[in-house]
Amino acid sequence: MLGPPGAGKGTQAKIVAEKFELAHISTGDIFRDNIKRQTDLGKQVVSILKSGALVPDEVTVALVKDRLQQDDCQKGAVLDGFPRTIPQAQALDGLLADMESNIAIVPYVKVRDEEVVERLSGRRTDKRTGKIYHIKYNPPPHDADLEHRSDDQPETIRERLEEYHSKTAPLIAYYSDKGVLVEINGEEEISLVSANLLRAVEAAAK
Ligand code: ADP
Ligand code: ADP
Numbered sequence: 001m002l003g004p005p006g007a008g009k010g011t012q013a014k015i016v017a018e019k020f021e022l023a024h025i026s027t028g029d030i031f032r033d034n035i036k037r038q039t040d041l042g043k044q045v046v047s048i049l050k051s052g053a054l055v056p057d058e059v060t061v062a063l064v065k066d067r068l069q070q071d072d073c074q075k076g077a078v079l080d081g082f083p084r085t086i087p088q089a090q091a092l093d094g095l096l097a098d099m100e101s102n103i104a105i106v107p108y109v110k111v112r113d114e115e116v117v118e119r120l121s122g123r124r125t126d127k128r129t130g131k132i133y134h135i136k137y138n139p140p141p142h143d144a145d146l147e148h149r150s151d152d153q154p155e156t157i158r159e160r161l162e163e164y165h166s167k168t169a170p171l172i173a174y175y176s177d178k179g180v181l182v183e184i185n186g187e188e189e190i191s192l193v194s195a196n197l198l199r200a201v202e203a204a205a206k
Contacts, residue, residue, distance in 0.1 A: 001013050001078065001079065001081070001106075001109060002107065002171055002172065003108060003109035003110065003111060003186060004116050004164045004168075005160045006111065006115075006119035006123065007110070007116070007119075007186045008109055008111070008119075008190065009109055010080055010081075011138075012109065012190075012193060012194055012197055013026065013078045013080035015194045016078050016197060016198065017077075017078045019198060020201065020205070022077050022078050023072045023075075023076070023077040024077070024078050025067050025078065025079050025080060027055075027060055027081045027082040027084075028080075029130070030067070031045050032049070041059070045059070049151055050151060050156070051156065051159060052155075054084055054167060057085055057088050060082065061088060064092070065095055068095060079092075084171075085168065086170055086171065089175075103175075104180070104201075104205055105180055105182055105200060105201055106181045106182070107182050107197055107200060108175075108182065110184065110186050112187070117154070117157055119134060119137070120157050121154070121157070122135040122136050123152050124144075124148055125146070126144045127146070127147045128145050180204075182204070184200065
């Protein structure tokens with residue numbers, strides 16, 4: 001899943017993974033989990049996530065390599081938030097070639113910067129279930145145990161958008177050249193985005 005921060009990658013990745021019985025790999029979730037548990041990896045990346053910058057490619061690629069070899073990825077996986085740089089994409093090509101696997105589809109969830117700011121400011125996550133909500137667009141149930149990500153603050157959002165435009169957006173051309181990119185309008189409502197996305201994944205899986 002490709003797209004700016006706040007495009008709805010996490011929201012949609014969960015839906016696709018469930019529907020097609022695929023593993024859901026969110027590098028952001030893995031980093032945050034390590035930070036929470038204060039592992040060596042967590043300590044290494046905590047200040048990077050706080051600033052909105054990207055974690056070095058070597059660290060991120062090693063983590064994904066490990067994750068892709070776990071049993072639940074046998075049938076495939078939805079990669080959410082990875083790759084985020086051209087070197088990461090090249091490394092992924094190598095990993096998949098070694099595993100005799102390939103990329104079926106790269107859905108590019110397109111959302112304007114102004115909308116990104118609106119979405120991330122209102123994003124809340126349920127600490128217990130990991131479900132993603134929005135105070136206006138996808139209101140949480142009353143018994144949710146909500147968390148506001150510390151990097152969903154105006155200044156960090158700006159930094160993340162800059163990182164996105166300079167380092168991640170070049171992947172649009174990279175995957176378009178490989179013939180696997182499908183653009184999805186991320187500004188429709190959640191259910192319409194998933195209907196369009198599921199249709200595209202189904203077509204690509206054939
Ligand atoms: P977003 O909502 O911006 O898509 P993520 O949860 O995917 O957020 O990522 C949060 C942070 O984790 C990023 O700002 C970055 O610091 C780090 N991160 C996640 N995935 C990667 C990656 N593939 N490469 C480098 N850093 C990453
Ligand atoms: P990403 O993983 O790309 O950073 P998320 O899935 O976490 O994005 O979504 C960011 C925020 O936007 C969340 O608060 C989510 O509830 C909300 N959101 C996701 N998709 C939509 C949509 N199509 N319309 C309105 N809000 C959305």
